[in-house]
Amino acid sequence: MKRRDVLKKVGVGAVGLGAAGMALKPRKARAKKVYNWKMVTTWPPHFPVLGEAADKTAEWIKEMSDGRLNITVYGGGELVPPLQVFDAVSSGTVEMGHGAAYYWAGKHPATQFFAAVPFGLNAQGMNAWLMAGGGQELWDELYARFNLKAWPAGNTGVQMGGWFNKEIKTIDDLKGLKMRIPGLGGKVLKKAGGNAILVAGGEIFTNLDRGVIDATEWVGPYHDSKMGFYKAAKYYYSPGWHEPGTTLECMVNKKKYEALPKDLQAIIDTACAKSNMWSLCQFEAKNEKYLVELVEKHHVKLRTFPDPVLAQLKKYSKELLDELSAKDPFTKKVCDSYRAFQKTYEAWNAISEESYAKLKHL
Amino acid sequence: MKRRDVLKKVGVGAVGLGAAGMALKPRKARAKKVYNWKMVTTWPPHFPVLGEAADKTAEWIKEMSDGRLNITVYGGGELVPPLQVFDAVSSGTVEMGHGAAYYWAGKHPATQFFAAVPFGLNAQGMNAWLMAGGGQELWDELYARFNLKAWPAGNTGVQMGGWFNKEIKTIDDLKGLKMRIPGLGGKVLKKAGGNAILVAGGEIFTNLDRGVIDATEWVGPYHDSKMGFYKAAKYYYSPGWHEPGTTLECMVNKKKYEALPKDLQAIIDTACAKSNMWSLCQFEAKNEKYLVELVEKHHVKLRTFPDPVLAQLKKYSKELLDELSAKDPFTKKVCDSYRAFQKTYEAWNAISEESYAKLKHL
Numbered sequence: 260m261k262r263r264d265v266l267k268k269v270g271v272g273a274v275g276l277g278a279a280g281m282a283l284k285p286r287k288a289r290a291k292k293v294y295n296w297k298m299v300t301t302w303p304p305h306f307p308v309l310g311e312a313a314d315k316t317a318e319w320i321k322e323m324s325d326g327r328l329n330i331t332v333y334g335g336g337e338l339v340p341p342l343q344v345f346d347a348v349s350s351g352t353v354e355m356g357h358g359a360a361y362y363w364a365g366k367h368p369a370t371q372f373f374a375a376v377p378f379g380l381n382a383q384g385m386n387a388w389l390m391a392g393g394g395q396e397l398w399d400e401l402y403a404r405f406n407l408k409a410w411p412a413g414n415t416g417v418q419m420g421g422w423f424n425k426e427i428k429t430i431d432d433l434k435g436l437k438m439r440i441p442g443l444g445g446k447v448l449k450k451a452g453g454n455a456i457l458v459a460g461g462e463i464f465t466n467l468d469r470g471v472i473d474a475t476e477w478v479g480p481y482h483d484s485k486m487g488f489y490k491a492a493k494y495y496y497s498p499g500w501h502e503p504g505t506t507l508e509c510m511v512n513k514k515k516y517e518a519l520p521k522d523l524q525a526i527i528d529t530a531c532a533k534s535n536m537w538s539l540c541q542f543e544a545k546n547e548k549y550l551v552e553l554v555e556k557h558h559v560k561l562r563t564f565p566d567p568v569l570a571q572l573k574k575y576s577k578e579l580l581d582e583l584s585a586k587d588p589f590t591k592k593v594c595d596s597y598r599a600f601q602k603t604y605e606a607w608n609a610i611s612e613e614s615y616a617k618l619k620h621l
Numbered sequence: 622m623k624r625r626d627v628l629k630k631v632g633v634g635a636v637g638l639g640a641a642g643m644a645l646k647p648r649k650a651r652a653k654k655v656y657n658w659k660m661v662t663t664w665p666p667h668f669p670v671l672g673e674a675a676d677k678t679a680e681w682i683k684e685m686s687d688g689r690l691n692i693t694v695y696g697g698g699e700l701v702p703p704l705q706v707f708d709a710v711s712s713g714t715v716e717m718g719h720g721a722a723y724y725w726a727g728k729h730p731a732t733q734f735f736a737a738v739p740f741g742l743n744a745q746g747m748n749a750w751l752m753a754g755g756g757q758e759l760w761d762e763l764y765a766r767f768n769l770k771a772w773p774a775g776n777t778g779v780q781m782g783g784w785f786n787k788e789i790k791t792i793d794d795l796k797g798l799k800m801r802i803p804g805l806g807g808k809v810l811k812k813a814g815g816n817a818i819l820v821a822g823g824e825i826f827t828n829l830d831r832g833v834i835d836a837t838e839w840v841g842p843y844h845d846s847k848m849g850f851y852k853a854a855k856y857y858y859s860p861g862w863h864e865p866g867t868t869l870e871c872m873v874n875k876k877k878y879e880a881l882p883k884d885l886q887a888i889i890d891t892a893c894a895k896s897n898m899w900s901l902c903q904f905e906a907k908n909e910k911y912l913v914e915l916v917e918k919h920h921v922k923l924r925t926f927p928d929p930v931l932a933q934l935k936k937y938s939k940e941l942l943d944e945l946s947a948k949d950p951f952t953k954k955v956c957d958s959y960r961a962f963q964k965t966y967e968a969w970n971a972i973s974e975e976s977y978a979k980l981k982h983l
Contacts, residue, residue: 391906544753
């Protein structure tokens, strides 16, 4: 901060600048605009990892812009309700938003591919599709229709499959099951005869505890512990077939973004990339500790869905994507890109990550 | 760029600023230093992904700093030889460097933990250890001894196990084998009776072709294709037990870094995070295409090391880490942190990524 004071005193274009330290070319000073922006989020205020990712993105942008782009972050409901983030940013009521694209399925079904697809890409795959496989370009094309621009800005990694009050032994055990499960995963459960119930985060525990719902998914051990689900359900299932690497998004009103100076545009883009990595790292570093606590301290029974159940759910997921593609050409375009990428990614993954992962058991 | 011209004309602190667009507070102008820095790298100039990552990091830093931090990137040997990058940045001959920390094992054995450890963490694990598991703090502590500060700035993902002219059926097939394999992997091979040979990138093909070496590892299908190894060896092995997720590094002379304004410090840090993700995405998106080409067009025989061979190599790797730890307290401190993290990470990975990866076979 001292340098700044020195510079202020030395003043604009002063020839004495070089004397302040290293021999550097002074640059012609110019007034810089300060942007005071708002970011609304779908998360409770400062919610672990998810809300923190929004806070940190704003903090990094402020640091990198030397205070020229100040973003005030609002938790869901503080300024607009969580599920109105998309509209608020699209219309320009606020400049930025943070959430997950599958919340906007009602705006366009293709949004869901930019968050999570049942039996789809994991975190590394989502990043690769978005950053090097054409995914970001499709996302840009879709969101431009809504005057939005978004980036991946976080990832949960492979989620858990959820909390149940009975064991899931056959696909029939899902029949009639009232489960809190959003997005495409919920539609797959419906195909299996279950009831996908929408319950806001803050109400899940009470509903599960009172038997209003029979089961729920949320994120993974770290978050699920904080929600206290172990007090209301005893079976905790893996893997999260419905959300294998959910991408969080940071979005900006496109017109306002394009009106920013190029340096601030690049700063937002890069802060999102860091946030994307930061979030996944938090989950990967913390989940095991909480999982052990759930099992050892709270006597949660850890289970894996049986293969025949997963195979059937996978079949339903494929059907669902086929149906979505048949309804709308742009959704088909996104789905085709996603599926083609997943095919080659998984083939390489089988040789690389999967082949390597086995060595831990040697 | 038009905005800048407008601002220049309007001048410092002009009350008319608001008229240029949105109603924003004008900020007192001040001259900003321009830093012209050099980045030396261990890679051939503009080398795919690895050299490109250095180029892109510099490009992003320039964009985000609006040209206040201009970094000229030099390929290995253009300004200093590849393996003098560490010394050149440490001494301040140049400001920045790009490489991989295991090249500096001669400076301190603990450096190797910040690049790749045989049977160690994959890319997602390395990121999580560094960003959320205490790894970065240890890296900072180590590099501060050399007046350096470094960040993860790229990752290869799980590498391939290498090119061989004979099949590896038992651990005895490694005895007497002359293989180009650097770092800790080379030391493990030595324990198995092989000879780890150091050969610079540009000479590997010729040495393999002429039988000076019997085998070589490099990176993965994308890079290995470009090197033409398929013309000199027919067996291509997975997985890369010796480099399961090699972290690339971007380093800065610590004194020069600390003398930068805070915004430029944050810009370097964040550009590295993006570069880290960008590189891994390139490998993950491209490897499969080249692997298919190697097998189908160049008739390369794809093989997996037998489990008993891998189990023995894993045993040797454990011994090697124990020996390294016994020699030096700081190496022990890093190794203990790494191993403790790997243990919990792998336990969670077994429930999450590994459990999910199996579903592709349903």
